[in-house]
Every structure is written in structure tokens, then in C-alpha cells.
Amino acid sequence: MAESDYVPLFETKQVKGRLLFRCIAASIFLGICFIVMYRSEEKLRDGLGLDCFFLSYGSVFIGFSPPFEKELPGIDIFVCTADPLIEPPSMVVNTVLSVMAYDYPPEKLSIYLSDDGGSDLTFYAMLEAANFSKTWLPFCKKFRVEPTSPEAYFRTASEALGDAVNVKDWLSVKKLYEEMKMRIEATIKLNRIPDHIRKQHKGFREWDFVLSKHDHQTILQILIDGRDSNAEDIEGNPLPTLVYLAREKRPQHHHHFKAGSMNALIRVSSRISNGPIILNVDCDMYSNNSKAIKYSLCLFMDEKKGDEIAYIQFLQSFDNLTKNEIYASSFRVLQQLELHGLDAIGGPCYNGSGCFHRREALCGKKYEKNYKVDWKKVSDAKADESATFLEETCKVLASCTFEHNTTWGKEMGLIYGFLVEDIITGLNIQCKGWKSMYLSPERDGFLGVAPITLLQTLVQHKRWMDGHLQVFLSRYCPLLYGYKKIPVKLRLAYCPYNLWAANCLATLYIVVVPCLCLLKGISLFPKISSPWVFPFAYVAFVHRAYSLNEFLWCGGTFRGWCNNQRMWLFNRTTAYFFALFETILKLLGYSQLNFVVTAKVADNEALKRYDGELIEFGATSPMFDILATLAMLNLFGSFGALKKVILDVDEDLQVLDKFGLQILLCFVLVTINLPVYRALFFRNDNGKMPSSVTYKSIIFAMLACTATMCFAASIFLGICFIFMYRAMFFPVGGKAERWTWIGLFLSELWFCLYWFFTTVSRWNSVYRLPYIDRLSQRFGKELPGIDIFVCTADPLMEPPSMVVNTVLSVMAYDYPHEKLNIYLSDDGGSDLTFYAMLEAANFSKTWLPFCKKLKVEPTSPEAYFRTASEPVNAEWLSVKVNLILISCTHIV
Ligand SMILES: O=c1ccn([C@@H]2O[C@H](COP(=O)(O)OP(=O)(O)O[C@H]3O[C@H](CO)[C@@H](O)[C@H](O)[C@H]3O)[C@@H](O)[C@H]2O)c(=O)[nH]1
Ligand SMILES: [Mn+2]
Numbered sequence: 001m002a003e004s005d006y007v008p009l010f011e012t013k014q015v016k017g018r019l020l021f022r023c024i025a026a027s028i029f030l031g032i033c034f035i036v037m038y039r040s041e042e043k044l045r046d047g048l049g050l051d052c053f054f055l056s057y058g059s060v061f062i063g064f065s066p067p068f069e070k071e072l073p074g075i076d077i078f079v080c081t082a083d084p085l086i087e088p089p090s091m092v093v094n095t096v097l098s099v100m101a102y103d104y105p106p107e108k109l110s111i112y113l114s115d116d117g118g119s120d121l122t123f124y125a126m127l128e129a130a131n132f133s134k135t136w137l138p139f140c141k142k143f144r145v146e147p148t149s150p151e152a153y154f155r156t157a158s159e160a161l162g163d164a165v166n167v168k169d170w171l172s173v174k175k176l177y178e179e180m181k182m183r184i185e186a187t188i189k190l191n192r193i194p195d196h197i198r199k200q201h202k203g204f205r206e207w208d209f210v211l212s213k214h215d216h217q218t219i220l221q222i223l224i225d226g227r228d229s230n231a232e233d234i235e236g237n238p239l240p241t242l243v244y245l246a247r248e249k250r251p252q253h254h255h256h257f258k259a260g261s262m263n264a265l266i267r268v269s270s271r272i273s274n275g276p277i278i279l280n281v282d283c284d285m286y287s288n289n290s291k292a293i294k295y296s297l298c299l300f301m302d303e304k305k306g307d308e309i310a311y312i313q314f315l316q317s318f319d320n321l322t323k324n325e326i327y328a329s330s331f332r333v334l335q336q337l338e339l340h341g342l343d344a345i346g347g348p349c350y351n352g353s354g355c356f357h358r359r360e361a362l363c364g365k366k367y368e369k370n371y372k373v374d375w376k377k378v379s380d381a382k383a384d385e386s387a388t389f390l391e392e393t394c395k396v397l398a399s400c401t402f403e404h405n406t407t408w409g410k411e412m413g414l415i416y417g418f419l420v421e422d423i424i425t426g427l428n429i430q431c432k433g434w435k436s437m438y439l440s441p442e443r444d445g446f447l448g449v450a451p452i453t454l455l456q457t458l459v460q461h462k463r464w465m466d467g468h469l470q471v472f473l474s475r476y477c478p479l480l481y482g483y484k485k486i487p488v489k490l491r492l493a494y495c496p497y498n499l500w501a502a503n504c505l506a507t508l509y510i511v512v513v514p515c516l517c518l519l520k521g522i523s524l525f526p527k528i529s530s531p532w533v534f535p536f537a538y539v540a541f542v543h544r545a546y547s548l549n550e551f552l553w554c555g556g557t558f559r560g561w562c563n564n565q566r567m568w569l570f571n572r573t574t575a576y577f578f579a580l581f582e583t584i585l586k587l588l589g590y591s592q593l594n595f596v597v598t599a600k601v602a603d604n605e606a607l608k609r610y611d612g613e614l615i616e617f618g619a620t621s622p623m624f625d626i627l628a629t630l631a632m633l634n635l636f637g638s639f640g641a642l643k644k645v646i647l648d649v650d651e652d653l654q655v656l657d658k659f660g661l662q663i664l665l666c667f668v669l670v671t672i673n674l675p676v677y678r679a680l681f682f683r684n685d686n687g688k689m690p691s692s693v694t695y696k697s698i699i700f701a702m703l704a705c706t707a708t709m710c711f712a713a714s715i716f717l718g719i720c721f722i723f724m725y726r727a728m729f730f731p732v733g734g735k736a737e738r739w740t741w742i743g744l745f746l747s748e749l750w751f752c753l754y755w756f757f758t759t760v761s762r763w764n765s766v767y768r769l770p771y772i773d774r775l776s777q778r779f780g781k782e783l784p785g786i787d788i789f790v791c792t793a794d795p796l797m798e799p800p801s802m803v804v805n806t807v808l809s810v811m812a813y814d815y816p817h818e819k820l821n822i823y824l825s826d827d828g829g830s831d832l833t834f835y836a837m838l839e840a841a842n843f844s845k846t847w848l849p850f851c852k853k854l855k856v857e858p859t860s861p862e863a864y865f866r867t868a869s870e871p872v873n874a875e876w877l878s879v880k881v882n883l884i885l886i887s888c889t890h891i892v
Contacts, residue, residue, distance in 0.1 A: 075104065077112065078280045080262065097284035098288075134234050139169075149299075177431065237339070256416045263409060279355070279357075310430070313349070314438075318330060326563050349427065350436070354445055501576045515637030551564065637666045712762075787821045788810045788823065793826075804843075
């Protein structure tokens, strides 16, 4: 092709404001340098959890010119579902219908549903969808429906305009949809397929062999065969192919969650339609822009830059967000800024949903320099066997054992063994030389369902963070694995995501320690009056102000940003913390991979509270225990601070100066936690904190506070709770049990009383400090005489050499010797002892001056010479020899 013929199908533009961002980042960096300087000077360390961030923005805008219709490639669309209870089939149907209605030749579209729930309810819903599509697709075309999910469309669209015929048409389709939805929901309520429906399709017979969700054969049904000329909508246009697949599941075979189901779909679809482009959506993420396929083809089919692209990730949005997004589920900044930044330095990651893949790349092909696709050739590769034949022959591709001894899950398809199969697969593809791109058309490409309760959100985050950290600690760690394969910048840019979970430690430290130190009176930050306070204040303020600005810039609200900050705290202190532990346990082999599917439903009351932006705490979970305890801790810390400040009025506001930043931090945390206090103490609805959490949080927080301030008091508090437990759970049942309980109670009571007595001697311990200098200064000559009594009884058991040492030691007191009188009482009446005393009397003449001269301590010769170091001089030696002589005589 001549250079001049080249008409680019897309254009890349730079995002504005990059210079401003760089300036702000540089100034924050400077601030951080000062903080580090302060810390190293003060020899204080704390875990100030400042996100280090480096962003670079890039953006893609599309100059759209339609490619040639006939050359358009086939597109295989994969929808994954896993559980009909938390992913309602009526929702799945909407997603499927929305992607069937893409503005694209229907004969080139094949939609595959993977049902990991293996549920006939979902299968039935798909049959309904297949049927309704015959009306829905022409309707979409006629009224230019957008979005093409009937539920979403009818929820927002007002009645059709135009003539009476149109209005009638419009209303009848709406009615048809509502009837279908009612039928589907009725069967869900019934929780089984009624017999008359069962007879309508051969596929239901498969469920005669299904033992359970985890134990069944492959079920593959081609619901609409797009090649069949009878597959027509009500206006005689062809329909897209629609396939239902529940891959084989057996308890003894690991199914690898979503990655496993995607790989089964890749193989099955390769036999049936083999579209060179694969679109993957989660079952809750409907198509919101019917042009999305064409948009992505503009990139894939660009003659210069298209061939190196492996996947095109669309921005993910959610259609159930409230105005201020209480659970911060929009990922506004990540979606609208960070991913564009990644796009500029090598490509966005694959985010699991709303992503178009090049089949070859997804199947493990390495990018080669002169790789070129001939779209004419690949555009028609469909099988020509009959549907029934395909159903039978393709089953084996989705069996448990098919992947044994193959590279599926390692080199081919989605990669196994990670909770973020999407991220790791995307990274792996990038490392094979492919590029990826990011698209965010003005009208969102896809809309998903964000979690509706706090616990759902935390559990989802836990899975992601767990998965990311797992990637970082595996051989796929982008820093190493990407070496020489992807740009350094991209490798670095992966890290903040991979290390999200590791944020928990620094955050917990910042939330707990300054507050406890405040109670204890330890200052951790520079005084308000010191210039060092400036970098701290600057970094904290500018960093947050910038974040707020960014959030608003991405279309969020101020309260939304505040909620974001709260979720930042909640996630880091709970979900990330658990994720960190789980990852470590997994590394050590104590825990197994578990993909907890996010629920897409909640009961009506909870939904109402969600719409009213009231945080849902109504569940028991260790995560809530932590949240509530931390909130209480900060509350106590603030009370303690208030008390200090109030008592401090006459001391020139010393406390405020010394603890200003710490108090501020504590108050900020209390403000963030306001909804927690409300849920703990003031709410009456089902979304309030369970009372068990309330009690626990108060106990834990008090224990932590008292333990910091006073250790014994915390044990006392602990004991009180032990007794409370004994009293509250006193067994009402059998006599024997009751007596055992009482016995146990008495034993505990005994130990506690005993412990209490041991504390008596410790409560008010004191020590005395005599001033000897003052004594001699004042009394010099008036010092009293001291009589020293030494008692011995038996020369055999109390060797005279020992007695001699005692006597010599007291003779040598640093006291006027003329005022000292030593008396030895010998109850053994032994002449041996008497002899030893004579020796002592003699030796003392040498010993006492020796002691004075060398400041001997202790003054017992035996003890002194045992420990004292080398002889100081000859005199020393002679004294020692003399001493040895005494003991020798005794032995004789
Ligand atoms: O054994 C399983 C588990 C899940 N799914 C499907 O995987 C999708 C994602 O599950 P969901 O619970 O909604 O997870 P999210 O946290 O919302 O998903 C994001 O993060 C996941 C990785 O953690 C990716 O798999 C998803 O594509 C991505 O949208 C859903 O369609 C499920 O039906 C399966 O098909 N089989
Ligand atoms: Mn989801």
C-alpha cells in the first residue's frame, strides 16, 4: 500500500494540564524530602503512608471512518456468570440482549454465555432472551435505542415520539419485555423449571444428569444458530449466534474460576464461529454504546498501528452509583486519569470486563515484528457442520481433563492461579510484545453493577488486593518479569496497584500509634511553633487538595471525594490488611485460592438505604470489628486530647503547640469515622452495626488505651469481662454442667484474687535515696558508734573461712574505725572458729588499709579476689598470698 493511501482510523492526543501536575508533584516531592530530613534528624521513625505517585496522561480520541462492511471480522462475545442467586438471570439476560444488539452485522456476531452456576434457571432465561431478541433487535434499530439493555433503556427512556403506530409499537415491546422479565423472575422464585417449559427445549434434558453445581457434564446448547437461514428476527433480518455453555465440573478437578470458564469459551468458540476478535464482559456489565465494536475496530484495523494491538480495554463505569458514591466504587480517577497514563507508556491493563481481545494474542501468540493481518481472509472462518453435530463434538473442549498436559492457563488463554486473572493475563500479553490501548468514548462503552453494601465492597477489594499482591510476589512480578519486555515506566506503574495491599501496615500505624501516643503524652510531630511543621502541613494539605481537585475534575462531587477518603481508610485498615495476611498464608501454603463472587443484589431495604447513601454495616464480620475498634480508639484519643487542652489553659497553650498536628490527625480520623459512630450508637435500622460489634469495639479500644496508659488496669478490665462472660452465659441446662461452670468460675476468681494481692506490693512501690556526703558534712565528729553482731553456730557447716570473710567485710566499712565494734557469737563454741578469728584480727591490719587505698568493693576478701581483675601491684599480691595462707591453715 502506498504511503499516501494511508488514512488513519484513530488519532492520539495528549491530555491537558500535565505541566501543572508535574509542578505540584515536584513541590510535594520537595516537602517529602524535608519530612525525611526532619525524621532522620529527630531519630524518629514512623510509617507516614504517603502514596508515591507518578502519572503520565495520554488519551485517545477517535477519528471514525467506517471500514469496508464485507471485510469486517467476526466478533465473539463472551459473557460469564457464576451463580443464579447473586447474579440474577434477569440481569444476565439484559447483558446478553445488549451485546446482541450491537450496531454490527448480526451474522458476524456470536454471543457465548458461560454459566459456571450450571443452572437450568439461567438456561431458561437464555431461551427467553433468544426469543425476545427477535423483537428486540429490530426495535433497537428502528428507534436507535441506546443503551441496548432493555431494562436500562425502559428505566430511563420516555415514551417513543412520532406517530401513533410508533407509540403502539414501542409500548408493545415494553410490555413484551416486562412479561418476559416476570416469567424469568417467577421461575427464580419457584426455584425450578415447571414441566410445561421443560418440554419446550431439548436442552433441559441435560439437567437429568446434573448432580450439583460442582458435579456435572458439559452442557453445550446452540440456542440461535446464526448460519441457519431460519434464524431470523420478526423483520426477516439475520440473528447473531447465541450459545449456552456450562463447562464440565467435577469435585476432584480445579475449575480455575473465571479464567477457566474463559478458556473453555475460547476453545468452544474457535470451533463454532472462530471470530478473530473476542469481547469479554461480566454478566453484570451491559453494553451502553452500540458503536463500541466499531470503535475498537478503528484501532485494531488501522493499517499502521493496528496490528501490534492485542487488546483494547474500555473505561468501566457503573450504572448503580449514587450521586456521592458512598463506597467509592466509581474509580473515577483511576479510570479517567491513571489508565490514560498507562496507555501512554505501553498500554492499560486488562480489567476483566469491557475488553476486546485479538484472539491470537489471547491464545498465547508472541508478537512478531512484521505481523500483519489480512482481514479479508480471517473474516469468514465459520464451521459448516450442523448445530447438533457441533454441540456434540465441542463438548470435549470444555471437559475437565481437556487441559491436562497442555499449556492452557500457563501460556495459552487466561492464566491460572491468580485472583486477578485479568491483570496477570494482560501483563503476560504485554510481555509477549503486544501493545494494548484504552478507549473512553464520550458515551460510556459499558455499564456494570457496583457493590451495594459495605461488606460486598470490602470483600471485593480484598480479592483484588490479594490477587495483586500475589502477582507482585510471584514470578510474574512486573518489575522482574517485564524486564526488557515492557518499558520501565510501565513496569513501575504496575507497582502501586500490585502493592495496594501493603498500604495497610503504614495506614494502621498512622491510625493507631499517634492517637495512643497522644494519650500517653508522647509527641510525634514537630511543634506548631517550629518551622519543621511547614513541610508536614504542606505535603498533607497540597497532596489532599490536589486529590480533591483531580476528583472534581473527573466529574465527582465534594462529598463524593470525602466518601472516597473514608473508603480509603476503611479499605486499608480492613480489606487490605486481610488481603496481606491471606497472601502470606497462601505463600506458606496454609490457604487456598478462593474467588468470592461479588453479589449483585441486596434486599429491598438495603437497596433503599443505598439509594439514600447510608452506609450498610448490618453484618457481623471481623472487618467491622476492626473498623469499629479503630473508630473508638480515635474517639478516646480525641477525648484525651480535649482533656489535655482544657487542663492546659494556664500553661500558655503548651499542649496545642506540642501536640497540634497529632490532635489534628486524631480529629480528622474522628470526622472520617462519623458514620461509624452513628452506626454504632444512633441508628435503628437493619444497616446499623450489630450490637456485638459495638461491645467488642468498646472493649478492644478501652483495652488498648488502658494498656498504653496503665498495664494493670487493662488486666483488671479484662478480668471484669471474663466475669461478665461467666455471668452472661451461665448454663441453665444440666446440673453437672452448672457445677463445672461454678467450679471454673471459682478457680478463675481465686486466680484473680491472688493476682490482685500480688499487685498490692507493687501498686505504690518506692525507693529511698540517702545522701552520704551531707551526712558527714553535718555530723562529722558526732557520728554514733556502731556495734556489729555476727552469728555463727557450727564450724563444720559454716566454715570459719567464710565467717572470717564476713567479719573482715564489716570491719572494712567506710566508717570511722574507732566507732566500729564487731562481736562474733560462736554457738559452736569451737576453738577452730576462735583461731580463725585470731587470723582475721591479724589480717585486718593489712586488709583495712588495703581496702581504703584501692577502694575495694565488696570488702569481703574472698568475694573481692574472685571477681577483681589483674593485680594492681606487688602489695596487692602479698595481701592475696596472706589470705591464701589463712585458708590453708584452716584446712590443716
Ligand atoms: O468461578 C467463577 C467466578 C466468577 N465468574 C465470573 O467472573 C465475573 C467477575 O466476578 P465478580 O464477582 O463480579 O468480580 P468483580 O470483582 O466485579 O470483577 C473484576 O475483577 C475480577 C478479578 O478479581 C475479574 O475476573 C472481573 O472480570 C473483573 O470485572 C462474573 O461475571 C462472574 O460470573 C465465573 O465465571 N466463574
Ligand atoms: Mn463484577
